Amino acid sequence: MKNTTVLGVPLSMIKRRELLETIEDTIRRNRCISLVAINARKIVRMVHEPDMKQIIMGFDIFLADGSSVVKAADSVVERITGIDLMEDICRCSKEIGARIFFYGASEESNQEARKRLKKLYPDMTVAGYCNGYEDADVMDKIQRSGANVLFIAKGTPLQEEWIMKHGKETGVNILLGVGGAFDVFAGQVRRAPVFLQKAGLEWLYRMICEPKRFKQIPELLEFRRLVKKEKKQELQKINGGKICKAKKLQ
Numbered sequence: 001m002k003n004t005t006v007l008g009v010p011l012s013m014i015k016r017r018e019l020l021e022t023i024e025d026t027i028r029r030n031r032c033i034s035l036v037a038i039n040a041r042k043i044v045r046m047v048h049e050p051d052m053k054q055i056i057m058g059f060d061i062f063l064a065d066g067s068s069v070v071k072a073a074d075s076v077v078e079r080i081t082g083i084d085l086m087e088d089i090c091r092c093s094k095e096i097g098a099r100i101f102f103y104g105a106s107e108e109s110n111q112e113a114r115k116r117l118k119k120l121y122p123d124m125t126v127a128g129y130c131n132g133y134e135d136a137d138v139m140d141k142i143q144r145s146g147a148n149v150l151f152i153a154k155g156t157p158l159q160e161e162w163i164m165k166h167g168k169e170t171g172v173n174i175l176l177g178v179g180g181a182f183d184v185f186a187g188q189v190r191r192a193p194v195f196l197q198k199a200g201l202e203w204l205y206r207m208i209c210e211p212k213r214f215k216q217i218p219e220l221l222e223f224r225r226l227v228k229k230e231k232k233q234e235l236q237k238i239n240g241g242k243i244c245k246a247k248k249l250q
């Protein structure tokens, strides 16, 4: 699979439909892939924290989750959010043979998310679940469940660290970190309306709904600063006669 990059961080150049086919194929062949949703905050942390970079670079597929990431990418890439991919897998669970384990969030949120998703997609197979706070025996639960897909909703970096450390041992085929998605499906947190998602303003909506997220503003500003700096350096190279990425800048 081809990648493009943002600030040196890879983004997989794949369409949403193709990704679902890749997931189906991975399950059928009993292989294992890990997927990470890349947003501006994660990229800033990767730039500044070598440990974070090492963890994320261990994943197989890098979803272009954030709209600012899609805009800043070196090549055109389709935006695929972790929450949308999670819903695709639930909707097509039967068709692609997905038996899903829900790991993370509070007990109430985890339960409500499963209940509401099952109502939306009655064909979805839930193999098991474990909340994200009383999880000492989660490996045992996953292994016994017969799951082949694991959604892990513990936030960044907990979920990515967990996938890199324990993912292979679970025996599942698809490992996907989904952040606060269970809270959204449970109805505890609202997702931005589609027109705001399309306008690239989902982050603003999340901040207004969850004011604790205002503390993320410096990271988002840092992302803009780093992208601007990189573009400026590229322009300088072109002006100096070393045409590196002229095509992108036309």
Ligand code: UDP
Binding pocket: 104, 105, 106, 109, 131, 132, 133, 153, 154, 155, 156, 158, 178, 179, 180, 181, 182, 183
């Ligand atoms: N969470 C968890 N265990 C923990 C810490 C967090 O299960 O030890 C859950 C939390 O309940 C929430 C999710 O992880 O459902 C984090 O959501 P958030 O939106 O903060 O994640 P982000 O997408 O911003 O990384």
